Structures are given as C-alpha cells and as structure tokens.
Amino acid sequence: MTDINISFGWNTYQSCQTKTCSYSYIQESGISYWRDSNIIISLFFYVTVAGVYDMSLISDEIQREAEVLVTIPTLSYKYYAKFNPENLNLSLGSIQIDNPGYVKVNFQGTKSMINRKTGNYPKLKSLVVSNVVNRNAIKFVQDSFSSHFGxxxxxxxxxxxxxxxxxxxxxxxxxxxxxxxxxxxxxxxxxxxxxxxxxxxxxxxxxxxxxxxxxxxxxxxxxxxxxxxxxxxxxxxxxxxxxxxxxxxxxxxxxxxxxxxxxxxxxxxxxxxxxxxxxxxxxxxxxxxxxxxxxxxxxxxxxxxxxxxxxxxxxxxxxxxxxxxxxxxxxxxxxxxxxxxxxxxxxxxxxxxxxxxxxxxxxxxxxxxxxxxxxxxxxxxxxxxxxxxxxxxxxxxxxxx
Structure with a gap:
C-alpha cells in the first residue's frame, strides 16, 4: 500500500455560492487568503481502481481554530474538519469508491468559529489519499507538470x-x-x-x-x-x-x-x-x-x-x-x-x-x-x-x- 499526495495548487478550482465573493488565491503552493464562507474549493482526482481509501489534509499554515465542511457529493460524504494551529495534518476518515471515475471533493469554511479579526481559513497544501494498492490507482495533475496547462x-x-x-x-x-x-x-x-x-x-x-x-x-x-x-x-x-x-x-x-x-x-x-x-x-x-x-x-x-x-x-x-x-x-x-x-x-x-x-x-x-x-x-x-x-x-x- 502507498500514500498519494495530491497538490491543491494543481488540482483545485473555486466557486461562489452568492452573487459576490472574496476569492481565495490558488497558487502552486496551495490555497491561501481564504476567508469567505461562501467560497467552495473543489479538488478533483481520478480513481482507476475501486476500493476503500483513507483521506487526510495537510496544511502548512493555520492562523486560528476553524471548522471546514468537507463533502463528496457523489458519495454523500460529509465531514467537519476542525483545524487548530497545533495540528497541520488532519485525518478525514475513509471513503468507499465502487466505480472508476473522477471524484470531486469540496471544502467550505463554516460560519461558526469564524473570527475575521484573527486570520484566514487554514492554508490548504495537499490532500493525501492512503491505502492505495499502486500509484496508478489514483490519477491527477502532477507537481512535475505545468499547473497552468493542467x-x-x-x-x-x-x-x-x-x-x-x-x-x-x-x-x-x-x-x-x-x-x-x-x-x-x-x-x-x-x-x-x-x-x-x-x-x-x-x-x-x-x-x-x-x-x-x-x-x-x-x-x-x-x-x-x-x-x-x-x-x-x-x-x-x-x-x-x-x-x-x-x-x-x-x-x-x-x-x-x-x-x-x-x-x-x-x-x-x-x-x-x-x-x-x-x-x-x-x-x-x-x-x-x-x-x-x-x-x-x-x-x-x-x-x-x-x-x-x-x-x-x-x-x-x-x-x-x-x-x-x-x-x-x-x-x-x-x-x-x-x-x-x-x-x-x-x-x-x-x-x-x-x-x-x-x-x-x-x-x-x-x-x-x-x-x-x-x-x-x-x-x-x-x-x-x-x-x-x-x-x-x-x-x-x-x-x-
């Protein structure tokens, strides 16, 4: 078994749930300056082999305690990830993938626990998919490839x-x-x-x-x-x-x-x-x-x-x-x-x-x-x-x- 590290900077997009939003920055280093609870960050990866996979989030900066709702709409998956400055690696539990295809994982900051005076939501660096039988089981835009073209x-x-x-x-x-x-x-x-x-x-x-x-x-x-x-x-x-x-x-x-x-x-x-x-x-x-x-x-x-x-x-x-x-x-x-x-x-x-x-x-x-x-x-x-x-x-x- 192996772990697959999927970078946010190469594999994510953002959408706004209202008419106007304060958009975050999507850079190769990850998602930063994310402070609007109406923004949804969506990460995509392709699964070639069905199975049960573990997921975790890696951040390299958490300014304050915050709660982020993590969902996978096609799997009816919902998880409330609670970040604090002492924990930059957060487990999200397991998902069951029954058929090959694209998986969309959404991240949205909740309105509870927001203190706008003390900083942004956690900076999102990568999603780690674990319990993977081989590296070809999970496909995504690699860090070695152009993030622009990917x-x-x-x-x-x-x-x-x-x-x-x-x-x-x-x-x-x-x-x-x-x-x-x-x-x-x-x-x-x-x-x-x-x-x-x-x-x-x-x-x-x-x-x-x-x-x-x-x-x-x-x-x-x-x-x-x-x-x-x-x-x-x-x-x-x-x-x-x-x-x-x-x-x-x-x-x-x-x-x-x-x-x-x-x-x-x-x-x-x-x-x-x-x-x-x-x-x-x-x-x-x-x-x-x-x-x-x-x-x-x-x-x-x-x-x-x-x-x-x-x-x-x-x-x-x-x-x-x-x-x-x-x-x-x-x-x-x-x-x-x-x-x-x-x-x-x-x-x-x-x-x-x-x-x-x-x-x-x-x-x-x-x-x-x-x-x-x-x-x-x-x-x-x-x-x-x-x-x-x-x-x-x-x-x-x-x-x-």
Missing part, C-alpha cells in the same frame, strides 16, 4: 483527411457551440492550418471574438524580436477588425473582430491561402453569420514571408485558455467541411482523426471526447472532469453524409 484541461483536435492534399486554396467549415456550453475561456477553432488558425472565442462574460492569427517564420515567443524580413504583413482588414502582434506561443500577426456570437447558431468560416511570386503567401479569413443578410465578411488578409504554400495541415480544435475555468465542460460541433483546389475543383473531405495535447497524452487529465453526431457533424468535448470516454488518439471519424 488546470486549463486538455485541448482536443480534429485533423481533416482530404481525398487530395495538393494545392488546396479554399477551405470552409461550420462551427456550432451548443447552448449552455459557451463557457468563458472557450476557443472553438474552426480552421487551423500549417501557418495559423481561425475561430471563435469567449473572452469574458461580456466579450466574444472571431480570431485569425498567422505565425511568423521566425521561431520566437517574443514578437518584438522578429526581424523585419520575417514579419507577417497585413494586406487588408475588415472594417472593425483589431490588429495586433501576438506572442508566448510562437509569434506573428493577430486579427480579431469583437462579435456577439450566440450559442446554438451555426457560424460559417472560409479560409483562402495561396503562394505569391515574391516569396510570400497570402492567407485571408472570412466569417459569415447566418442570421445576417450581409454574407461573408473579411476578418483580415495577411502575407507570410519566406513561404510558398497553399493550405496544408487542415484541422480544428477545442480548447480552454482560462486555467480558472478548467472545471467547466465545453463542446463544439464542426460540420459541412468543403475544400476547393487552385483550379476551382471540389476536393472531398473524407474523414477526421482525433488527437489531443500533452495534458491528455501524459495522462494528467481524462476529461476529453470526440466523435460524430448524425445530425450535427463531428464534435469535440473537453474539461469539466466528466468520466473517461473510450475515444483513442488517432481514432478516425467518418460522417455518413
């Missing part, structure tokens, strides 16, 4: 397989984020290619964007370091498109339109790419709202230097870019793909293969899914700690029509 959750991709990959000039895709799945931090990327990506985002509770970015051929995360001969050049932009540089994931030219897209509507995306004679290739992105009469509108057109290419490596993805929202699920449908080559001839889109990022590949998170819906086309789903699906990396999806 808390964001896995990104998932559809890689499109075409009847011919030669000189594809136009690619069309249609994206629908279902109602109630449009969570802040969502990026439903409609058309990715070797040199950039194009899709729609939920940036905040009040702002949404249609985003198109093209990477520079110079490999750097610092856009200010790009040499003039390696800079992506703007050819044209839409009337309300914002133009920026971007960095931290490669660098290049960024264009976006602030646009109030709505969950449940199927938006249409068109990307055009072709080589020029002067050593550049031009990539242009167009967006269509089917509820409007204006047809496709230009987001932006960029020239990429040292590039002679049509559209290659076509794919879509679904990601969460907000690590504070990795406990909330996302879903998007991708339908009605169409490819056209440089001669204006249609090229059939045969299928799509499924893949995911390092977070899933290294088994830090299991909350990912993909497949085909008979009515809505291909779909991707991620985050939210739903139970593990049977979809495999490299699995090929084919639509019936």
């Amino acid at each position: 808390r964001r959750g896995p990104s998932v991709h559809l890689n499109y397989n075409l009847a011919s990959q030669t000189k594809i000039k136009h690619f069309f895709n249609e994206v629908t984020v279902p109602k109630y799945w449009d969570v802040v931090g969502t990026y439903a990327m409609a058309i990715g290619f070797q040199y950039g990506y194009f899709g729609m985002q939920v940036n905040s509770e009040s702002e949404r964007r249609i985003l198109f970015s093209v990477w520079s051929p110079q490999e750097t995360d610092d856009p200010s370091s790009i040499l003039p001969e390696n800079q992506v050049k703007l050819v044209q932009k839409g009337n309300n498109t914002v133009i920026n540089d971007f960095g931290n994931e490669g660098s290049g030219g960024q264009s976006y339109l602030v646009y109030p897209w709505v969950a449940g509507v199927s938006y249409q995306f068109r990307l055009i790419g072709y080589p020029n004679k002067n050593g550049y290739s031009t990539f242009s992105a167009y967006f269509k709202d089917p509820t409007k009469s204006e047809g496709y509108i230009l987001i932006a057109s960029w020239k990429r230097p040292k590039t002679q290419s049509y559209l290659t490596g076509l794919y879509s993805f679904l990601e969460n870019f907000d690590p504070e929202k990795g406990n909330l699920s996302r879903k998007a449908y991708f339908n009605n793909q169409k490819a056209v080559n440089y001669n204006g001839k249609d090229v059939k889109v045969l299928s799509a293969s499924f893949s995911y990022d390092e977070t899933a590949d290294k088994q830090q998170r299991y909350d990912y899914d993909g497949g085909v819906d008979a009515e809505n086309g291909y779909y991707l789903k991620n985050c939210g700690f739903f139970d593990k699906t049977k979809v495999r990396k490299g699995e090929v999806f084919t639509k019936s029509k």
Whole structure:
C-alpha cells in the first residue's frame, strides 16, 4: 500500500455560492487568503481502481481554530474538519469508491468559529489519499507538470483527411457551440492550418471574438524580436477588425473582430491561402453569420514571408485558455467541411482523426471526447472532469453524409 499526495495548487478550482465573493488565491503552493464562507474549493482526482481509501489534509499554515465542511457529493460524504494551529495534518476518515471515475471533493469554511479579526481559513497544501494498492490507482495533475496547462484541461483536435492534399486554396467549415456550453475561456477553432488558425472565442462574460492569427517564420515567443524580413504583413482588414502582434506561443500577426456570437447558431468560416511570386503567401479569413443578410465578411488578409504554400495541415480544435475555468465542460460541433483546389475543383473531405495535447497524452487529465453526431457533424468535448470516454488518439471519424 502507498500514500498519494495530491497538490491543491494543481488540482483545485473555486466557486461562489452568492452573487459576490472574496476569492481565495490558488497558487502552486496551495490555497491561501481564504476567508469567505461562501467560497467552495473543489479538488478533483481520478480513481482507476475501486476500493476503500483513507483521506487526510495537510496544511502548512493555520492562523486560528476553524471548522471546514468537507463533502463528496457523489458519495454523500460529509465531514467537519476542525483545524487548530497545533495540528497541520488532519485525518478525514475513509471513503468507499465502487466505480472508476473522477471524484470531486469540496471544502467550505463554516460560519461558526469564524473570527475575521484573527486570520484566514487554514492554508490548504495537499490532500493525501492512503491505502492505495499502486500509484496508478489514483490519477491527477502532477507537481512535475505545468499547473497552468493542467488546470486549463486538455485541448482536443480534429485533423481533416482530404481525398487530395495538393494545392488546396479554399477551405470552409461550420462551427456550432451548443447552448449552455459557451463557457468563458472557450476557443472553438474552426480552421487551423500549417501557418495559423481561425475561430471563435469567449473572452469574458461580456466579450466574444472571431480570431485569425498567422505565425511568423521566425521561431520566437517574443514578437518584438522578429526581424523585419520575417514579419507577417497585413494586406487588408475588415472594417472593425483589431490588429495586433501576438506572442508566448510562437509569434506573428493577430486579427480579431469583437462579435456577439450566440450559442446554438451555426457560424460559417472560409479560409483562402495561396503562394505569391515574391516569396510570400497570402492567407485571408472570412466569417459569415447566418442570421445576417450581409454574407461573408473579411476578418483580415495577411502575407507570410519566406513561404510558398497553399493550405496544408487542415484541422480544428477545442480548447480552454482560462486555467480558472478548467472545471467547466465545453463542446463544439464542426460540420459541412468543403475544400476547393487552385483550379476551382471540389476536393472531398473524407474523414477526421482525433488527437489531443500533452495534458491528455501524459495522462494528467481524462476529461476529453470526440466523435460524430448524425445530425450535427463531428464534435469535440473537453474539461469539466466528466468520466473517461473510450475515444483513442488517432481514432478516425467518418460522417455518413
């Protein structure tokens, strides 16, 4: 038997039970500055082997006596943990896990025993799960992995397989984020290619964007370091498109339109790419709202230097870019793909293969899914700690029509 130490800094999220809360700090060192009894701290881990497990809490700072309610909703588990400055390690008793899957453990400070003048609730460092048959019985985001990407959750991709990959000039895709799945931090990327990506985002509770970015051929995360001969050049932009540089994931030219897209509507995306004679290739992105009469509108057109290419490596993805929202699920449908080559001839889109990022590949998170819906086309789903699906990396999806 062995003990498993699950760090709060890599595996927890917080939610508010009222309209306003004083949020705690979630850092790699743990949960600190926690003083609001309306905040619930939720820790997640995945159990692969059913059995009886013992749990205990480790704190590295207890400023005062306090009582914390610990619950596991799916197990009807409830425990009142009473902290005092003399005891930094507190047993929580045992839990019975009958089936493999995610376990959510909630921590909430009680209103009794609160003395706001003498400090915060205990700092939460780790949850220890004991009586474990082997280390592979309990899965979670490890301390050795990036807390940022672990808390964001896995990104998932559809890689499109075409009847011919030669000189594809136009690619069309249609994206629908279902109602109630449009969570802040969502990026439903409609058309990715070797040199950039194009899709729609939920940036905040009040702002949404249609985003198109093209990477520079110079490999750097610092856009200010790009040499003039390696800079992506703007050819044209839409009337309300914002133009920026971007960095931290490669660098290049960024264009976006602030646009109030709505969950449940199927938006249409068109990307055009072709080589020029002067050593550049031009990539242009167009967006269509089917509820409007204006047809496709230009987001932006960029020239990429040292590039002679049509559209290659076509794919879509679904990601969460907000690590504070990795406990909330996302879903998007991708339908009605169409490819056209440089001669204006249609090229059939045969299928799509499924893949995911390092977070899933290294088994830090299991909350990912993909497949085909008979009515809505291909779909991707991620985050939210739903139970593990049977979809495999490299699995090929084919639509019936």
